[in-house]
Amino acid sequence: MDLYSLTLTEIAKKIKEKEVTIKEVLDSVYSRIDDKEAQVDAYLTLTRESAYKKAQELQDRLDNGEDIGVLGGVPIAIKDNICIKGVKTTCASRMLENYEPIYNATVIEKLENAGAIVLGKTNMDEFAMGSSTETSYFKKTKNPWDLTRVPGGSSGGSAAAVSADMAYAALGSDTGGSIRQPASFCSVVGLKPTYGLVSRFGIVAYASSLDQIGPFGKTVEDVATMLNVISGHDEKDTTSANLEEKDYTKALVNDIKGKVVGIPTDFISTGLNEEVKMAYESAIETLKSLGAQVKEISLKTAKNCLPTYYIIADAEASSNLGRYDGIRYGHRAKEFSDLDDLYKKSRTEGFGAEVKRRIMLGTYVLSAGYYDAYYKRAQQVRTLIVDEFKKAFEDVDVIMIPTAPNTSFKFGAHDASPLEMYLEDMFTVPVNVAGLPGISIPGGFAKSNNMPIGIQFIANAFDEENLLRFAYTFEQNTKYHEAKPQFIKEDK
């Protein structure tokens, strides 16, 4: 078996036990990237030089008998909206085409300290705005399961890279489903932690009150290990929760007997693809067979979450993206008549259509006369949604819904209607609006197109343990995660 196809946990063990050298691991993954990247287009930047340098350092330390950390020598990928000092961080935007941060995101510091090696930066929707990675200025990432389909988004590059064995794990960010939906489309595990569990310092902000960094992995165990590394209080992030650190791998218990899973009937009633529905119903049966108690619940406000989400996210985005004005960094138009012209031309040239759409919608809902009707009302509805979930979790340990209403779609399928694209997010955004943790794990395949289907668990705030426990038990008893993308089978 090739080294690149192992899991994070397996390869970390092999490195630690000196069955393989870190260089061999790196060679294997980069040769896999060299082999598949032309088809998948998952990466925007590869950091070979620094990766090999780090590999050498780590190997020397390991050979010296030092502890090189839980991720010692494990190559991983980073979404291109997370700042790494001296490495281009473009957010897949022309605006930041040549931007090199002068500091590291907190998660990058944590990964470094845990011995991880950064392979490169992955493609995404421009400024994380999208559900297909099609809005990237640079290229379209393909779904490894069907190269004519999208990998999901906005963290499509990270999901595709892990799915295609081009990284053992990856970081993404999730503002309205940007980790879970691509995980679902690419049949990998994707976790969006509770808001405040992982520091946001160094992730280029899209919507500050919704953004969370989270891991992609090939297994639930890998994701739990990544979460151990990246979570924890950060005094550089006001919104970072100051809690005792936990070992999430302890939650990996293959047993959910007597535990209660909530099934929100409102969600399933409309807009759900038949094949996704079948997979979901089968998941319910699996949980039942494993001894979990299934309880129907109602989340009728959360079901109408989408407008709330778009109003809040775009309002914050319109403000967060003001700083890209061509003055201190980023794209500056070549010719301009005066300052105002510089602003307008630089921003008009630097941003793509979807980013402009969201900036304008956000500006609209905050502008004089509309604030109360939209922004304030959305924040009030948000309170209702938070309360609704709180109440639900009085009776259930986790909630289970599909990650997305459909499987991966073809490129350009939603070009005509942005709103249709937004509707793809309806199962993922409630989690962000309420600040809860959610995980998407492989839940089977659609018969019609053989595309992956994701199952999503949602837990109460800071109850990642229950989330991981359900996900782990489901995974261990279904083994959907063991399937590899088709193109790989065809190649061999």
Add this chain to the structure above:
Amino acid sequence: MKDYEVIIGLEVHAELSTNTKMYCNCSTSFGADPNTHCCPICTGMPGVLPVLNEKVVEYAVKAGLATNCDISRFSKQDRKNYFYPDLPKAYQTSQYDLPLCLGGHLDINVNGEKKRIGITRIHIEEDAGKLIHDAYTGDTLVDMNRCAVPLIEIVSEPDIRNADEAVAYMQTLKSILEYLNVCDCKMQEGSLRCDVNLSVRPVGQKEFGTRTETKNLNSFKAIHNLIEFETNRQIKVIEEGGKIKQETIRWDDAKGIGYAMRAKEDAHDYRYFPEPDLAPIVLSDEYVNNIKDNLPEMPHIKKERYMKEFSLPEYDADILTSSIKSANFFEKANDICNNPKAVANWIMGDFARMLNEKEIEIDESKVTPENLAELINLIDKGTISSKIAKQVFEDMFESGENAKEIVEKKGLVQMSDEGAIKELVEKVVQANPQSIADYKAGKDKAIGFLVGQIMKETKGKANPQIVNKLLLEIINK
């Protein structure tokens, strides 16, 4: 011409004298090379987050309590969105609907009359950077050192009616902020500056007139002159049948003229919304009371005390306490020489004049309280005369040397040796028979001339009391 009433409200911006900026650990100190007090946070680089400096809240609460405001128990920060090259994030973090302090007042004194000026609110916000005009290239240069230096904005009610009141309000506010030690109030460096909102209306009219706003005035003189200018301008426009436009005025202090700034096309729509990257500020009674209990003595209380404790006239006490710096100087000097009236006279007299000429503040002078006290001691002990003292003081002021050294080095010690003085007196009396005759004929002035001659002989060092005494003894013999 009708009689007009002028309605003025001031928005005062005071930079807080914290060590670090509002949301990062960069220094706030003034005058560094451009862009050397900067980090990713204060320059708004992608991905950064703010964490509020605890001193900002404490200082703002102090200012609120000292100006009789209610301190909000729940307050939050908001983003004010607009594009400008000195604003790296394209939003200023400020406070919109829930400021830290609400509803206070200040009592001011104008020409002996007391007046109460309402304070609408005090909120915290970050300062913007500095734009420098590059005369060579014609471009504008951006220095971000001042970006995110913490400010409080103190908004007054439209209770001010003329330039004198405005200046008195500013002076009182400045004095309070200095007493609290929350702002260094260096107006020439821009750490205390104000926006003037001004409108006029015919006496008796209920509705306010249309107001103009003049931003960033940074001297009392500028505030005074702008108000006079703008008042006259508005009255003239109305008298000539015109209408006042709501606009922003830029004041050219050197020329003494205000210009209407190019009206911004986009009417102000700042799209305020709660800053999601910062937490609400929730203050307990305990927190507020603790600050209240530890507020320093305020100017008006200190003034009363000076009158009682040091038996100073109200006028003196008022001047000494108008600035914490002069009050501190006074107290330190007086602790050593124990002659309050003399210390007060020096501070209000020659010293004040010289500071004024040099345009520096008392704590920037080379003269220390210890030196002044020593000088006063030398006078009190009769070592030098008051006249010589003035000369010594000028030396002290220029060189920073201490009084004793100067007196010794220049041989200015007063002659109090009666024997020696007597010899001189006799010599002068003999040389001026006409003056003696004049004196004896009843012309008292002649004595002055003789004393002057003696002082001239001694280069002013002779003890004048002894000279007088001996002169009269000898003439009347």
Add this chain to the structure above:
Amino acid sequence: MSVSKEDVLHIAKLSKLNLTDEELEMYTKDLSSIVDFANQLSSIDVEGVKPTAHILNIQNVFRKDVMQPSFDREEILKNAPSKDAGCISVPKVVE
């Protein structure tokens, strides 16, 4: 259309974006359909509901007032498109 062309032009101006005629058409249509969709919020009863101030119940997160070294100017200006005399250079700011 719930959002007019004038509205779109106004918010484009506030957002410092230029729009071509086609873009104006497109965004007017897009924003209208999104705003129409968002209007379903008006059917939810929010009487007396407090807007979410913060999703976590956090308050009073402060930093100590302790200075740390700033970054080198070279780093701060590294990504600036135009600089001069240790500053970022922009077209003349007219007041």
